[in-house]
């Protein structure tokens with residue numbers, strides 16, 4: 001986590017082929033695969049206002065057009081507006097003033113009134129002539145859409161037209177296809193049609209259910225167009241009064257040219273997102289509901305499950321075609337020992353093979369995801385949320401995995417490095433460093449509880465030039481104990497790791 | 508339509524009009540877009556801002572669309588794109604790679620349930636409730652003209668020219684540099700701001716005077732503060748003349764009035780009059796003071812004085828223009844919103860199932876596709 005905010009020098013290739021630092025990766029415990037923001041399915045979990053931190057149920061949010069009812073943004077500078085109170089003197093109401101000649105006539109009362117003001121640019125709601133309100137969260141008038149009625153008429157018209165077209169087409173098809181009755185019906189023999197019978201009985205004609213054509217007045221074109229006002233050639237303009245493009249777009253319905261027509265903007269809500277694995281439909285991230293909480297209900301971040309690799313330092317000065325080595329520190333975040341194997345990255349053909357395998361696995365999964373297979377799958381995964389509805393999902397297209405763009409430009413000196421990474425044990429953090437020395441391979445230079453430092457020797461490519469970045473890449477195989485199932489099972493997983501080892505130096 | 512209405516209320520289709528400069532986004536059956544945002548992406552790879560439709564490879568375009576739509580769905584519209592219906596307003600003769608990539612991103616990455624492609628010019632005309640008209644879309648990179656007769660686009664009469672917002676910005680820059688302004692300040696956004704807030708299209712008389720080399724008294728110069736640092740002077744002539752590049756007389760006869768007239772003359776004789784009396788100018792670059800009356804005056808002049816047009820457009824010609832409802836920059840979006848608000852969304856969309864089968868998007872131009880949908 002040392003590299004949470006900065007650019008990381010160590011990155012992992014996700015299953016989908018994109019390269020990310022471990023802090024941006026997730027680990028699906030059901031598929032046992034790395035996932036990243038690109039290859040998981042994003043979902044809106046809850047809506048909230050980032051200013052007043054109020055939680056808004058999604059149905060209400062939809063109704064309110066995803067805006068907070070209480071908070072406003074400045075139409076000039078998009079800063080949050082604050083409600084300001086002023087005391088105004090208002091004459092006392094007439095019905096209780098004429099009471100037995102006490103005092104002299106009408107009394108005045110002071111009353112608190114509110115207006116909205118921007119602390120960023122000094123804009124106030126009084127600038128657009130919005131009257132002050134007597135409650136701070138008052139019913140601030142909305143900027144009405146001037147052509148809403150016309151739009152509604154158009155919409156109604158087109159809905160009717162489309163519906164009518166559809167009915168006519170159906171009618172046509174119905175008439176064209178001969179009736180497929182097995183037995184001639186009474187009406188056929190007598191030559192009476194259903195509608196005639198209906199009319200004779202006095203029932204309303206069936207066809208009256210047809211959509212009535214809605215009339216609309218079409219737009220009328222004119223050749224009398226507004227000419228430029230004469231003063232545009234003589235009068236200087238004051239740029240302060242002319243709105244800029246951002247301000248105009250902030251009020252899309254009318255996009256006023258002058259700033260005196262800008263209205264306070266309702267603040268748009270924010271969302272909490274949950275992330276779902278596309279392959280198995282399990283959540284990898286699910287946040288807590290409350291807006292003020294920054295915790296998660298489900299948090300399958302990769303650095304809880306995958307060994308964390310850290311670059312400690314580069315040992316030697318790097319030259320092209322020469323050997324060098326880096327010191328890495330690996331940490332086991334899980335409660336189980338891991339055996340680690342570090343080896344060369346897959347070749348291009350191996351990588352293509354992996355992608356094909358992955359695609360095949362997706363296809364098989366899709367084909368078997370029928371109701372018959374649902375049972376067997378359920379027993380394999382034994383997870384309650386894997387209901388038949390998620391299994392019988394419709395045709396899906398899953399993003400194809402890609403070839404990793406990042407390429408290593410070194411060769412590892414050892415074909416394989418094998419060692420064990422001890423389990424995480426928070427209590428040993430406080431122990432004194434009195435581990436019994438054991439037979440360690442020579443590349444291990446330090447070990448404490450769940451951490452190990454190793455030296456990784458390599459030879460850089462001949463073709464590198466002075467100033468080029470040396471990329472060390474390796475496949476890290478690790479054993480992972482899956483605790484999702486009832487009986488923990490051990491798996492050998494692998495991750496492709498890329499490390500910036502520094503630049504090639506001149507002689 | 509009770510069933511339909513519930514569908515609408517629950518999950519209204521998302522309507523997108525992705526332009527070169529700005530993207531209009533919102534929900535179907537709403538009277539205006541929720542947002543108008545620059546068509547730019549902040550790349551998730553390195554955090555840099557980049558124009559959406561500026562790309563070197565297909566993968567790059569694909570990834571940019573992913574980042575852009577991710578922002579639209581989760582920051583602006585706050586909806587789950589999965590199983591959602593999408594309406595895309597698009598230029599009929601736009602690049603195939605863009606629509607193919609967009610469809611691939613929407614179906615594969617966002618798993619939307621269907622996409623309805625709505626041709627831009629038809630969509631714009633739909634907001635008028637008239638069946639016939641000549642639609643002029645003035646965008647950022649180009650101006651396109653499409654005659655529509657009785658709700659059918661006359662494709663062979665389609666015209667386009669590379670003038671729009673970008674050309675105007677270049678012209679402002681040229682004139683400012685000529686006036687001795689330091690070029691390093693003149694970023695695209697400053698140029699746009701100058702255009703939007705200070706410039707206008709002058710009237711025909713004054714333009715003629717400029718052309719003759721007898722410029723009239725120029726409008727007042729303007730002091731303009733750049734980034735709160737430096738004050739530059741915007742000459743009055745600049746404010747008045749930058750839009751002249753659309754009206755300049757030249758041998759190619761490809762200025763805006765000529766473009767529209769040429770489109771009209773490429774149509775059959777019997778539909779021309781209907782088009783002449785139903786002209787509709789839309790697009791972001793159409794929001795500028797004085798544009799319509801100038802265009803009308805120029806066209807009227809050409810129809811009466813130019814030999815070629817006088818011959819072909821016989822009789823009493825009166826060019827008539829429609830007014831948009833709402834601003835011109837989202838008229839096409841509005842048409843998309845109207846289409847998406849009807850049952851067409853159920854019948855005329857490209858569904859995920861159909862897309863899976865062919866793995867391609869049917870083309871407007873492709874005749875075999877047309878037959879299939881007809």
Ligand SMILES: [Zn+2]
Pocket residue numbers: 028029030031032277278279280281282
């Ligand atoms: Zn999974």
Ligand SMILES: [Zn+2]
Pocket residue numbers: 014015016017018034035036037038039040
């Ligand atoms: Zn991924």
Ligand SMILES: [Zn+2]
Pocket residue numbers: 049050051052053054068069070071267
């Ligand atoms: Zn709020």
Ligand SMILES: [Zn+2]
Pocket residue numbers: 074075076077078079118119120121122123
């Ligand atoms: Zn402000």
